[in-house]
Amino acid sequence: MNNIISIVCLCCISAFILAGCKLTTPTSNDTDAVLSALATENKTQLSDKQPALVLQPTIETPNVAIPAPPETNLWQVIADNLAFDVVPTPRLHKRIDWYLAQPTYLVQVNKRAAPYLFHIIQRISQRNMPMELALLPFVESDFRPTVISAQQAVGVWQLVDATAYHFGVTSDPWYDGRKDVLAATDAALNYLSYLHKRFNGNWLHAIAAYNSGEGRVKKAIERNKKLGISTHFWHLTLPKETSEYVPKLLALSYLLQKNHPNFTLPNVVNYAYTTQLDVGQQFDFGLLSSLVNIPKQQIHQLNPGYLRHQSSPQGPHKVLLPMTEKQLLQSRFFKRHFSQTYTVKKGDTLYGIAKRFNTKINTIKLLNNKSSSLLGIGEVLILNKAQKTDSLLVSYEISPYLVEKKRPKPATIEHYHIIKTGDSLWDISQLYDVALKDLLTWNSLKTHSILNPGKTLVLHLPKPQQATKPQKAKQYLSELEQLVKPENGPKP
Structure with missing residues (x-):
């Protein structure tokens, strides 16, 4: 009997040791070793029913968070809830090397993100969306709220005017919602949720489309289908920026999941201090x-x-x-x-x-x-x-130094544009140098409205300025001078 007990104990101890070996995270500085270890893991694929992040216990109402103890690190909460299945590829290898060459990257960028990050995480958690999306503003803009790209994308989420307008972000001479971090977050998450549905629950396709456009990713998928090859993100032919964009996000997710010893995690208290x-x-x-x-x-x-x-x-x-x-x-x-x-x-x-x-x-x-x-x-x-x-x-x-000069609204005239085959709302707005949202408002259209050739769009364009009185007087004197000027030299 004692022998049996000894054997059972020995088996339990062996199983415990093996389990411990399996859960050990590689600490080698060598990226190849890290990726090799990653390739052998059997990680559960992310599904549409991604478990919601539990930030803090609540009192009587489900959406009221209780502040956590100050020693709880918000970035550790993020790391613990990342769940994408990362596949080792040369592109991922390249991005991991890039981050490891800048080990304090997150610490530096987090200085701009800290006032907003808790709120972003709550929004993602309440929507039951993958926590990797909280990393997108870092990949998109290094979390710079006022940055403007060459393609006129604005803010931490890099929203273009048409997308922002379509998903409820307003802009006028007083306010630009794309620079409002929390308003832009709501619009970006709405857009990502829409893309997730459009790409049948594939988050990598949705994130790629967020960067390069829905149509471009769809064409790449259709091309692979016709060729009979995989439509996984890694097999799609996409622009260079997008082909590096998704690996940059996945590399950051991987380093956080593994708590890599050579990549410094910022220390942020896990409660809202704004x-x-x-x-x-x-x-x-x-x-x-x-x-x-x-x-x-x-x-x-x-x-x-x-x-x-x-x-x-x-x-x-x-x-x-x-x-x-x-x-x-x-x-x-x-x-x-x-x-x-x-x-x-x-x-x-x-x-x-x-x-x-x-x-x-x-x-x-x-x-x-x-x-x-x-x-x-x-x-x-x-x-x-x-x-x-x-x-x-x-x-x-009382405070005249704060007075703003009211600018009179410029006079406008109506102009009618006949839609031609191939016209788009964006092209027409650029042709006439008017805001896309104004073009939509004038014609009661939405960003996804279909343009039918032969139909007419109305535009309110600035009225050409008339010559001022001094200009008219100058023109009159010039004409008078021409009349009295001798045509063929001095008179006889």
Whole structure:
């Protein structure tokens, strides 16, 4: 009997040792060894039912995150939830080498990303999308909110005007939503979700299409089908930029998954230390700065989508502030401008009050310093609600140096364009030097509308300027001079 027990114990110990060997991550600096180890792994393929990231436990409502202990690293949360199956190829080899040659790359770029990263991760998690998408702004733009590419793609997600407009990002002389990191994130994730469906759940195809266009990737897939070869991303013939773009993302994902010893992970606390506030009305950055006691320059830096010292009259009026949700809700500024009171009645519950006033249970608790859900009849609660009684705009009579000169709208004339075969909305907008969104508005069209040859589009083009009075006078004198000038020398 003792022999049997000894044999069983020995088998268990052996199995444990073997399991430990299998889970050991290669620490060699040699990229070939790393890729070789990767090739032998049997990693589960990412499916449409990718498990959602669990950031923090919640209280009574599913979308309210509780701040994690400061020692929890947000980048470790990202690394733990990456799940793409990485296939070793020469292109991947090249990108891994590139990152390892710049071991502090993420640390440097993260300085720009830190105020927004927690919010981006929450949005991706709530949509049940792969965590690799959180790395796209690093691959796209090195997380530079105001960068503009040669193809006129703007912001951390590098959105072109037509895509941004189609997925709900607005732009005007006051505000460019492509530079608004959180607004652009919503549009980019909507676009990626659309591409994921268009490419039958293939994320690599969707990400490639995000970079080079849906049509180009579809043509590459159809070409391979006709040739009877694999349509996997690695076998597609795509532009050089795209063929390097996806491997760059996968290489970064791999290094994070493996916690490579020669690639430094940034250290960011795993909770939101910036909070978005919907002011609900046009506001002035200077006045907002004085009310919340935060330097105006700092607010501008966090909100690069706003192009002036005021929000646009047409909105949006959301502003990201460098404070936690608790700090914001308990500030004098919030209680004065964004709160109301409610007296608890018999039968009231926190859930019922939150639902009635379109708020969250956690928000009510934070506003009222409540640690429990117990309510007392007659208890006065503070609830959030934007008040528009006090103007959040500076009086320009008092501060004339802030006055903006109103530019008169230029006079326009109607012009009609007859659609020809091969015309596209983008080509027509470029031909007449008008904004694509204006062309769509004038003709009640959408970016995906089909143009039928022979139909007519209306455009409102700037009216040609008439000659000014001095110019007319100069022209008149010139003509008069020609009339009185001798034609054939001096008169006899």
